[in-house]
Amino acid sequence: MIKKVPIRFDxxxxxxxxxxxxxxxxxKDIAAAKAITKKAFEEVKAGRGQGMMGWTxxxxxxKEVVSDIIATAKEVRKNFDSFVVxxxxxxxxxxxxxxxxxxxxxxxxxPKSKRKAPKFYVEDNVDPERMVALLDVIDPKKTMFxxxxxxxSTSETMTQYLIISKILKDALGKDFSSHVIATTSxxxxxxxxxAKQEGFKTFFIPDGVGGRFSELCPVGxxxxxxxxxxxxxxxxxxxxxDDRCKKPDATxxxxxxxxxxxxxxxKSGKNISVxxxxxxxxxxxADWYCQLWGESLGKAIDLDGNKVFVGQTPVKALGxxxxxxxxxxxxxxxxxxxxxxxxxxxxxxxxxxPDGCADIPAVNFLCGHTMNELIDAxxxxxxxxxxxxxxxxxxxxxxxxxxxxxxxxMFFFMLQTAxxxxxxxxxxxxxxxxxxxxxxxxxxxxxxxxxEKAKELNSKKKKTDNYII
Amino acid sequence: MIKKVPIRFDxxxxxxxxxxxxxxxxxKDIAAAKAITKKAFEEVKAGRGQGMMGWTxxxxxxKEVVSDIIATAKEVRKNFDSFVVxxxxxxxxxxxxxxxxxxxxxxxxxPKSKRKAPKFYVEDNVDPERMVALLDVIDPKKTMFxxxxxxxSTSETMTQYLIISKILKDALGKDFSSHVIATTSxxxxxxxxxAKQEGFKTFFIPDGVGGRFSELCPVGxxxxxxxxxxxxxxxxxxxxxDDRCKKPDATxxxxxxxxxxxxxxxKSGKNISVxxxxxxxxxxxADWYCQLWGESLGKAIDLDGNKVFVGQTPVKALGxxxxxxxxxxxxxxxxxxxxxxxxxxxxxxxxxxPDGCADIPAVNFLCGHTMNELIDAxxxxxxxxxxxxxxxxxxxxxxxxxxxxxxxxMFFFMLQTAxxxxxxxxxxxxxxxxxxxxxxxxxxxxxxxxxEKAKELNSKKKKTDNYII
Numbered sequence: 001m002i003k004k005v006p007i008r009f010d011x012x013x014x015x016x017x018x019x020x021x022x023x024x025x026x027x028k029d030i031a032a033a034k035a036i037t038k039k040a041f042e043e044v045k046a047g048r049g050q051g052m053m054g055w056t057x058x059x060x061x062x063k064e065v066v067s068d069i070i071a072t073a074k075e076v077r078k079n080f081d082s083f084v085v086x087x088x089x090x091x092x093x094x095x096x097x098x099x100x101x102x103x104x105x106x107x108x109x110x111p112k113s114k115r116k117a118p119k120f121y122v123e124d125n126v127d128p129e130r131m132v133a134l135l136d137v138i139d140p141k142k143t144m145f146x147x148x149x150x151x152x153s154t155s156e157t158m159t160q161y162l163i164i165s166k167i168l169k170d171a172l173g174k175d176f177s178s179h180v181i182a183t184t185s186x187x188x189x190x191x192x193x194x195a196k197q198e199g200f201k202t203f204f205i206p207d208g209v210g211g212r213f214s215e216l217c218p219v220g221x222x223x224x225x226x227x228x229x230x231x232x233x234x235x236x237x238x239x240x241x242d243d244r245c246k247k248p249d250a251t252x253x254x255x256x257x258x259x260x261x262x263x264x265x266x267k268s269g270k271n272i273s274v275x276x277x278x279x280x281x282x283x284x285x286a287d288w289y290c291q292l293w294g295e296s297l298g299k300a301i302d303l304d305g306n307k308v309f310v311g312q313t314p315v316k317a318l319g320x321x322x323x324x325x326x327x328x329x330x331x332x333x334x335x336x337x338x339x340x341x342x343x344x345x346x347x348x349x350x351x352x353x354p355d356g357c358a359d360i361p362a363v364n365f366l367c368g369h370t371m372n373e374l375i376d377a378x379x380x381x382x383x384x385x386x387x388x389x390x391x392x393x394x395x396x397x398x399x400x401x402x403x404x405x406x407x408x409x410m411f412f413f414m415l416q417t418a419x420x421x422x423x424x425x426x427x428x429x430x431x432x433x434x435x436x437x438x439x440x441x442x443x444x445x446x447x448x449x450x451x452e453k454a455k456e457l458n459s460k461k462k463k464t465d466n467y468i469i
Numbered sequence: 470m471i472k473k474v475p476i477r478f479d480x481x482x483x484x485x486x487x488x489x490x491x492x493x494x495x496x497k498d499i500a501a502a503k504a505i506t507k508k509a510f511e512e513v514k515a516g517r518g519q520g521m522m523g524w525t526x527x528x529x530x531x532k533e534v535v536s537d538i539i540a541t542a543k544e545v546r547k548n549f550d551s552f553v554v555x556x557x558x559x560x561x562x563x564x565x566x567x568x569x570x571x572x573x574x575x576x577x578x579x580p581k582s583k584r585k586a587p588k589f590y591v592e593d594n595v596d597p598e599r600m601v602a603l604l605d606v607i608d609p610k611k612t613m614f615x616x617x618x619x620x621x622s623t624s625e626t627m628t629q630y631l632i633i634s635k636i637l638k639d640a641l642g643k644d645f646s647s648h649v650i651a652t653t654s655x656x657x658x659x660x661x662x663x664a665k666q667e668g669f670k671t672f673f674i675p676d677g678v679g680g681r682f683s684e685l686c687p688v689g690x691x692x693x694x695x696x697x698x699x700x701x702x703x704x705x706x707x708x709x710x711d712d713r714c715k716k717p718d719a720t721x722x723x724x725x726x727x728x729x730x731x732x733x734x735x736k737s738g739k740n741i742s743v744x745x746x747x748x749x750x751x752x753x754x755a756d757w758y759c760q761l762w763g764e765s766l767g768k769a770i771d772l773d774g775n776k777v778f779v780g781q782t783p784v785k786a787l788g789x790x791x792x793x794x795x796x797x798x799x800x801x802x803x804x805x806x807x808x809x810x811x812x813x814x815x816x817x818x819x820x821x822x823p824d825g826c827a828d829i830p831a832v833n834f835l836c837g838h839t840m841n842e843l844i845d846a847x848x849x850x851x852x853x854x855x856x857x858x859x860x861x862x863x864x865x866x867x868x869x870x871x872x873x874x875x876x877x878x879m880f881f882f883m884l885q886t887a888x889x890x891x892x893x894x895x896x897x898x899x900x901x902x903x904x905x906x907x908x909x910x911x912x913x914x915x916x917x918x919x920x921e922k923a924k925e926l927n928s929k930k931k932k933t934d935n936y937i938i
Contacts, residue, residue: 309803332767351600353631
């Protein structure tokens, strides 16, 4: 049985009563936004399961898929020493976030007996040094490669696929196909074509699920299950959050309130959103959030075609580490950000600070406490320092870091993003700005059909050496 | 002999001729800033070696220290399987950045024969799960711990020290002291006191060198040498950059020009600085930059005591990875940032993309190229997309990633930061905003002398449950 403990969204320090009148909001502000809040809520509700909002149904519509994933993962765990995801962006960030949250922090360095799952790598770049480094630490013959790309035309992922499949073919001959699982679109694209030709095991990314909203589909579920993560609990956590967010009243719907407050903050000039978990296990969860938030909300035009150039720049930070790097700026710099702290009530370990340095009070006061108390005190202290200096902040409390709470947290952020996009009246689910760079890359590498773009690139004003020092 | 290839700072795309009139600067703008540029230059020049600018002399004043470090590191490499830095902020970010830049990307996973240096860990948090995870993968009896804190009163580092020294004492008795090296202030603080009591080997952080400017002193040099990094080449690179930045004419002084342009950008509303290296090896260099830039320039008051609340929020990104996460926002979102790309002319590996997928043109066009060509094309494409959409960007070219270029790069950023602080007329080298949080932590943990602060914390307005969902 899964213990269903809700995560809590705390926005006290977004409010004028706590953070001060200059920066904070009031109950009146929230009441005044009632109409736009209702509209945002209704739009997201109406969009559920439609178009690119297929992700809203993932917590409940994958029974058969989950069975297939569990059976497949069982075989992978039995037969392979390493599991490598070839993917980038939404195909990489979710798997990495869940891996770090729910596996040992030095998973790959553990001896096999302690690890209980294959070594795990996510290759989300095309740096040649990294590819060589990977091949130094895995044995391809004992490795399962999970190629993840919806379209099968992501240059980075397909480059990795070309390199790895050659190595596998050379090493294994025809048997190479048993070392590749393809996660891709069932209905279109190149990878499904290749998978059929080669006979790969496949999992499908539903049409209505975009990269950054794909963690709850096989993109995230297969790697997680291979790592021994309980995906049923993960999906149950997502559903639990979804149910909590079905209320139209923002004061009772955490994702809707979080979206409204962030929208109001953006309107008052806060163009930066800092995500600062107080747990090493959640460091990459902040990376996943950064894609979700940045790529969904950073848009040049709104739904009516007006140029708006909106978006809030997400920044990842880590507590307490970044207290010694970024908090000086956060408390004394411009009033341009909202800081979201994530704290953990119960870490999975408790470490006591033993006695010592009896003659040094500045050190000895720590003795007798636990690291748990220290990290908790530091989170409270940062919250206090931010609030005292009038900086908007809110806090998410996790009772535990487990599959159920991670399901809640990720679905919370997805819903918050969808609502915020609705407030901003933009298309939350497209990414037209990525195309320009892609096309330029194609042109620069001489891909057929991009001759015009190549001409354009060649005709742009040449850089002057005067501006290179 | 070190091959002295200069890094190049390219600011074409900061200029109106390239990025467009709305956003870019002109030669006129630069000429108009001549007086303030001269002033910033002269201030930094006059401050060299004074007060908290002792770091400017580090490239040349450490001959004896370097010999001691090399001799010590030789012993460590011979006698220990793991090397663990206990430190946070400036005591951690530099060592991590250089480790990642110049060692194997999976260093700790390599077999000992291939690694040629101890396994390496930097513990820069007080998460109890992380401490337990570390102890799962090291054998303390075969581990050297390098405790780094100038004052010896950094709670996080001293907490780790208390825990580790207890473990070492239990395992080794009196011999425990041979497993600890202290890097700290020679003249004051707690750690030097402890080191003398216990008989630790010590290295010293000069008085005029603050945490975020400490990578060129033993803070950075000892871990680097243990890892087999050529610190003489590293320091020579720093000196080489320093010499190039002794010219008062910004068009000939890369750090001064970079500072001026960033200052002008800040004045025109760009409150975000994105650091985006196109190399996995430089990912943590962006983290190091974020502390340097954020903590140095994020200040509430200027040198005359005026409230200014200045600072630019540094954001770390990774090419090409973050093209699939952040570039949508960078090209379509608000005009609120400057993006600095770092590219590498010669990666240390070359990987060809083999032939395949002959019937799929969208994939096959990649074949015959190298990963090196692909990552380079993608960097150019991102630069093109940013510029085309009118987004300020500049680029740093590294011929190679090696100790000499890293010395140049880090010293470039340190000088740029110092100049920018001078433009902003602030104290670049203090961090008063960090104190508030520290004091609150002390109070929360019941440290003697912080009773007043504890009272203040207890008297603050209690949170309401109405604002927690």
